[in-house]
Amino acid sequence: MSFLHALTCRECGREYPEGPLHACEFCFGPLEVTYDYGALSALADPRRIAAGPPSLWRYSALLPSASGDKVSLGAGWTPLVRARRLGEALGLEELYVKNDTLNPTGSFKDRVVSVALTKARQLGFKVAACASTGNLANSVAAHAAASGLDSVVLIPRGLEEVKVLTTAVFGGRVLEVDGNYDDVNRLCGELAGQYGDWAFVNVNLRPYYAEGSKTLAFEVAEQLGWSLPDHVVVPVASGSQLTKIDKGFRELVGLGLVAPRAGREKDDPSGPVRISGAQAAGCSPVATAFAERSDVVVPVRPETIAKSLSIGNPADGYYALEVVRRTGGQLSAVSDDEIRAGIRLLARTEGIFAETAGGVTIATLARLAEEGAIAPRERVVAYVTGNGLKTVEALAEGAAEIEQVGSSLEEVVEAIEVPRPGKEER
Ligand SMILES: *Cc1c(COP(=O)(O)O)cnc(C)c1O
Ligand SMILES: [Zn+2]
Numbered sequence: 001m002s003f004l005h006a007l008t009c010r011e012c013g014r015e016y017p018e019g020p021l022h023a024c025e026f027c028f029g030p031l032e033v034t035y036d037y038g039a040l041s042a043l044a045d046p047r048r049i050a051a052g053p054p055s056l057w058r059y060s061a062l063l064p065s066a067s068g069d070k071v072s073l074g075a076g077w078t079p080l081v082r083a084r085r086l087g088e089a090l091g092l093e094e095l096y097v098k099n100d101t102l103n104p105t106g107s108f109k110d111r112v113v114s115v116a117l118t119k120a121r122q123l124g125f126k127v128a129a130c131a132s133t134g135n136l137a138n139s140v141a142a143h144a145a146a147s148g149l150d151s152v153v154l155i156p157r158g159l160e161e162v163k164v165l166t167t168a169v170f171g172g173r174v175l176e177v178d179g180n181y182d183d184v185n186r187l188c189g190e191l192a193g194q195y196g197d198w199a200f201v202n203v204n205l206r207p208y209y210a211e212g213s214k215t216l217a218f219e220v221a222e223q224l225g226w227s228l229p230d231h232v233v234v235p236v237a238s239g240s241q242l243t244k245i246d247k248g249f250r251e252l253v254g255l256g257l258v259a260p261r262a263g264r265e266k267d268d269p270s271g272p273v274r275i276s277g278a279q280a281a282g283c284s285p286v287a288t289a290f291a292e293r294s295d296v297v298v299p300v301r302p303e304t305i306a307k308s309l310s311i312g313n314p315a316d317g318y319y320a321l322e323v324v325r326r327t328g329g330q331l332s333a334v335s336d337d338e339i340r341a342g343i344r345l346l347a348r349t350e351g352i353f354a355e356t357a358g359g360v361t362i363a364t365l366a367r368l369a370e371e372g373a374i375a376p377r378e379r380v381v382a383y384v385t386g387n388g389l390k391t392v393e394a395l396a397e398g399a400a401e402i403e404q405v406g407s408s409l410e411e412v413v414e415a416i417e418v419p420r421p422g423k424e425e426r
Helices: 046-050 056-062 084-090 109-122 135-147 161-168 181-194 206-223 240-254 285-291 317-327 336-350 356-371 388-401 409-417
Strands: 004-009 031-035 080-082 094-099 127-131 150-156 173-177 198-200 231-235 274-280 331-334 379-384
Touching: 031 206, 046 056, 046 206, 056 109, 056 206, 080 206, 084 094, 084 336, 084 356, 094 206, 109 135, 109 198, 109 206, 127 135, 127 181, 135 150, 135 161, 150 161, 150 181, 161 173, 161 388, 173 181, 181 198, 206 240, 231 240, 231 356, 240 274, 240 317, 274 285, 274 317, 274 356, 285 317, 285 331, 317 331, 331 336, 331 356, 336 356, 336 388, 356 379, 356 388
Parallel strands: 094 379, 127 150, 127 198, 150 173, 231 274, 231 379, 274 331
Antiparallel strands: 004 031, 080 094
């Protein structure tokens, strides 16, 4: 059984039956999964959900494949950490970090891939494919291996070595294209036309893929005892994750699973949660449009250490802008130095090692707190979406912090007794 109502065009509202389709045949608008909320409301019950698996599939009623076998490595149900020490450093009284570094292949992409490949298998596909900035490649290759699908992933030149090797290990094909992500994405659009029997998770299966990000909203609400945060900070690459976190919160309010925050109405047109977006200055097309009060996201050529967010022509950039503006959030872009500082700050206050995308989120959070765009009393969640072990290059100069000592007791004791030069206190 499925509560999927249709694939609905975001622009003209035309509806299409379930299938591997991502764009409206009339207006080329993107398609989105819509549900029969009346029918599924009986299953959207906190006790029922709590009795489900400790994975994103506890919310299966609100996902495109409510029943049947799942393609799962156990993604989701990651910790929501009450970040007291980071909050103190930033002057925020109720801060949480959603620690998605702990997913099976180390990034939030495991959520969207689990949902997309579950649908792909139900639709009869035998090959999983994708265009990736790195994390998606890891996740598609791993989930395909575990579910007996073949995989073909296309990546741009110059990704972090770890992300490439930890994709290849799963045994699928890895094609490194001589170009950037936007070249790879365009190619995959064309390939999806030619290889109609391949499931490109973020092309022809994109409507299903995108739904997986809603679980980032569902889990936060459940982990907060079925209540909402005031404000969340989300990294932006294509913008899909950000728009679906908003959709997830709105579904929870619509189904009565959570009450609106004090001061907001149930049908508040601005939406239930303020959503702020985070980009790297070296790839900030959406933040630039926001700053310029423009509706047009002008493509850029990415140049930043935050490679997982390096999408110069974001498919959902326009919709991400709409969500941020409607909910009263902000969109900021931070420098590579701020990204490195963000990685260190999170590591040194909370013991969580994030990749560069997490550095973007924490640096943006720090900026918004500093500017007063996030108030000290707000209940804030920062989404930390990828594991630092994947982007160790970003911290290369950290090797200078390691102290070289001889192997005798005297030498080690002497080193311990001498304070480390230039070491900042925390
Ligand atoms: C892909 C990715 C994102 C952003 O995803 P979009 O939905 O494309 O905006 C954020 N963080 C990490 C670590 C990612 O790999
Ligand atoms: Zn349309």
